[in-house]
Amino acid sequence: MALIEVEDLSKVYRVGDVDVTALAGVSLAIERGDCVAIMGPSGSGKSTFMNLIGCLDTPTRGRYRLDGRDVAMQSGDRLAAIRNRYIGFVFQQFNLLARTSALENVMLPLLYAGVSRAERERRAHQRLAQVGLSDRLHHTPAQLSGGQQQRVAIARALVNDPALLLADEPTGALDSRTSLEVMALLQALNRDGQTIVFVTHEAEVARFARRIVTFRDGRVIRDELRQADDATAQSAGAGDR
Numbered sequence: 001m002a003l004i005e006v007e008d009l010s011k012v013y014r015v016g017d018v019d020v021t022a023l024a025g026v027s028l029a030i031e032r033g034d035c036v037a038i039m040g041p042s043g044s045g046k047s048t049f050m051n052l053i054g055c056l057d058t059p060t061r062g063r064y065r066l067d068g069r070d071v072a073m074q075s076g077d078r079l080a081a082i083r084n085r086y087i088g089f090v091f092q093q094f095n096l097l098a099r100t101s102a103l104e105n106v107m108l109p110l111l112y113a114g115v116s117r118a119e120r121e122r123r124a125h126q127r128l129a130q131v132g133l134s135d136r137l138h139h140t141p142a143q144l145s146g147g148q149q150q151r152v153a154i155a156r157a158l159v160n161d162p163a164l165l166l167a168d169e170p171t172g173a174l175d176s177r178t179s180l181e182v183m184a185l186l187q188a189l190n191r192d193g194q195t196i197v198f199v200t201h202e203a204e205v206a207r208f209a210r211r212i213v214t215f216r217d218g219r220v221i222r223d224e225l226r227q228a229d230d231a232t233a234q235s236a237g238a239g240d241r
Contacts, residue, residue, distance in 0.1 A: 001068050002029035003163060003195050004053055009062035009072075010218075011048050022048040024218035025062070030197065032163075035190040035228065037206035038199045040215035046199050047168070049215065053197070054087055054166050055079040067163055084113060088157030088165045090198075092172035094149045096141045096156075102128060103137040106156045113160060127155035131185060147178035154185065158194075165189070167198035171205050183208040187228065 011023040023045045030036055040046045051057040052064060055071060058079070064072040071082055083089075096105050106124040115123075128137060131151040141149050150170065157165055167186065171179035179202075187208050190196050198209070206212050207229040214222040 003032045003034075003067055004028075004030040004197075005063075005065040006053070007063040009049070009052060009064060010060050011052065011057070012060045021218050023052070023059070026218075026220055028213065028220060028223065030195070032195055033190070033193050035187070035196045035208070035210045036198075037209035037212045038197060038215065039201065039203075039206055039212060041201075044215040045218040046215045048218075050166060050168060050197070050199055053164075054089065055083045084109065084160065086163045088160065088162035090150070090153050090157050090165065090167040090170050092169040094141070094146075094153045094173070096149060096152060098141055101138045101140055102133060102144065102152045102155075105141075105152055106159050109156060109160050123159050124155070127159050128152070130158070131155045145178070146174050147181055150174065150178075150182050151185065154182075154189075158189070163195060165194055165196045167196065169199055169201070171200070171202070176204075179205060187230070 007027045009023060009026045010021070013020045013022055026045070026049060038046045038050060048057070052059055053066075055066070055074075058074075059072055062072065063070060066082065066086060071079070074082065097108070103121070103124050106127055107120040110120040110123060125137070128134060131154055133148060133151055133155065136144060136148060141152070144152065170186070171182055174182060183205055186196055186198070200206050210226065210228045212222070212224045212226065213220055
């Protein structure tokens with residue numbers, strides 16, 4: 001069973017007296033352990049698709065099964081519970097709490113989940129070590145480089161052990177060298193079994209994926225399986241920026 005299965009997924013927005021179709025009957029499946037890049041020009045439907053599979057919005061029609069569960073038309077409270085249990089999010093601008101340490105930022109989703117303080121600290125320590133930031137636990141975002149902030153954001157996204165990691169332009173606020181380092185980290189997580197779907201408009205970033213799905217005018221126009229480029233060796237020893 002695929003982790004993500006969407007069938008005839010569509011989203012239509014009402015703008016004044018006009019219906020605007022953002023997504024027009026998309027059908028695809030994403031297997032567990034896959035790494036998928038979502039590409040397309042502005043207005044192509046890629047962000048709408050990500051919002052739908054991230055349970056941040058509901059479709060106008062169509063089906064969406066996440067881990068075998070039909071989640072297309074769930075209530076807002078139920079979608080929030082599904083997000084917290086199954087999905088980790090990484091954003092372009094990191095979305096870290098400015099006056100809060102890296103450790104506390106990573107612990108935050110566990111607080112919402114009702115996890116004990118001791119267990120929150122243990123799991124946050126583990127995830128920060130996984131992204132190479134054991135020596136930055138008590139630094140605030142202002143004391144971290146852009147690449148380090150994104151690593152904190154990735155650790156926070158992983159702390160609930162999500163089935164799916166969704167990244168929206170994860171390198172959009174980073175320079176090219178730091179982008180390479182962050183994508184090498186995501187690639188390593190994928191090799192360890194983490195399912196990852198990320199949006200990008202950069203071909204150099206998309207090459208880290210095993211599969212590239214291209215959108216245009218609300219439809220999938222290309223779905224390409226490929227061999228992901230290995231940049232781990234290239235980024236080894238490079239410092240964060």
